[in-house]
Amino acid sequence: MVNESSVLFEKQGHIGILTLNRPPANAYHLEMLNCFNTSLRQAINDPEINAIIVDSSSEKFFCAGADIKVFEANTTEENAKMISQARENMALIENCEKVVIAVINGHCLGGGLEIALACDIRFAAKHQYLIGLPEINLGLIPGNGGSQRLTRLIGVSNAIQMLSTGDSISAQEAYRMGLINQLFDSEELMPAAVALASKLGQGPALAIAATKKAVYGGALLPMAEALELEKRLVDTLYDTQDGQEGFRAFVEKRPAQFTGK
CATH class of the missing domain: 3.90.226.10 (2-enoyl-CoA Hydratase; Chain A, domain 1)
Known part of the structure; x- marks a missing residue:
């Protein structure tokens, strides 16, 4: 400490x-x-x-x-x-x-x-x-x-x-x-x-960061703009290592091992 x-x-x-x-x-x-x-x-x-x-x-x-x-x-x-x-x-x-x-x-x-x-x-x-x-x-x-x-x-x-x-x-x-x-x-x-x-x-750090951006940023926007913000944020996550790991873990029926990448 x-x-x-x-x-x-x-x-x-x-x-x-x-x-x-x-x-x-x-x-x-x-x-x-x-x-x-x-x-x-x-x-x-x-x-x-x-x-x-x-x-x-x-x-x-x-x-x-x-x-x-x-x-x-x-x-x-x-x-x-x-x-x-x-x-x-x-x-x-x-x-x-x-x-x-x-x-x-x-x-x-x-x-x-x-x-x-x-x-x-x-x-x-x-x-x-x-x-x-x-x-x-x-x-x-x-x-x-x-x-x-x-x-x-x-x-x-x-x-x-x-x-x-x-x-x-x-x-x-x-x-x-x-x-x-x-x-x-x-x-x-x-x-x-x-x-x-x-x-x-232990969660996916990039997706958690995107969650905060979506919630705080979207709360101040009209719905159409908030949905566009959400779209932009999720589109950045599909090709991340954590995103790919999440899909693999789901298919293989095991806990995901996220690395924040």
Whole structure:
């Protein structure tokens, strides 16, 4: 495990694990965001890593978002740098070709929820803690994509209610709305995420990358253009080694052995 101060990076086989590690609440400042960016790029650029997990070392918090005391003490220019880095991190998560899983086991608020929203999949613990975007209580709105990604997950009406009131919800309510993919008992949460990441790590990396491009890119296009995007993406996969291996394995009735080529 590599200790990047407020972010820990660990490689487990084909999985890269980024652990938020700034007690007590993982409230971030610029240094932490920079550390996160460094570790995330390390995982993305490692050809042996095919899936990424983002979790927390805290038993009570996934992430409380920006450190408000730091934010209040900063100059406008300093805060602009922090916001810019946060936005870059969210885009890096969403645009990378590897599936990123958020593991939420405690309060997930503000910029912390925005990190989770940028991830592709969100697993969460069943016990009681808060999930929300309370920026309205500061006279603000989310600034790192929260309003847009939240709306795409839970719909306009639910998003407006959460955003305009700043009220937080439980993990159970987040699951009901579609914000959370699956709920687990705390002791089962990380093993479930690792099991999924391991499965993804054995999958066809090129097809998984194409899946992310199709889903995120197509969601912003009219249907005819989205279907054309899908066509272009799948056409690139037929002659890949993994594509040929997938057909052979199906015919031979055996598990496919994908290599990411």
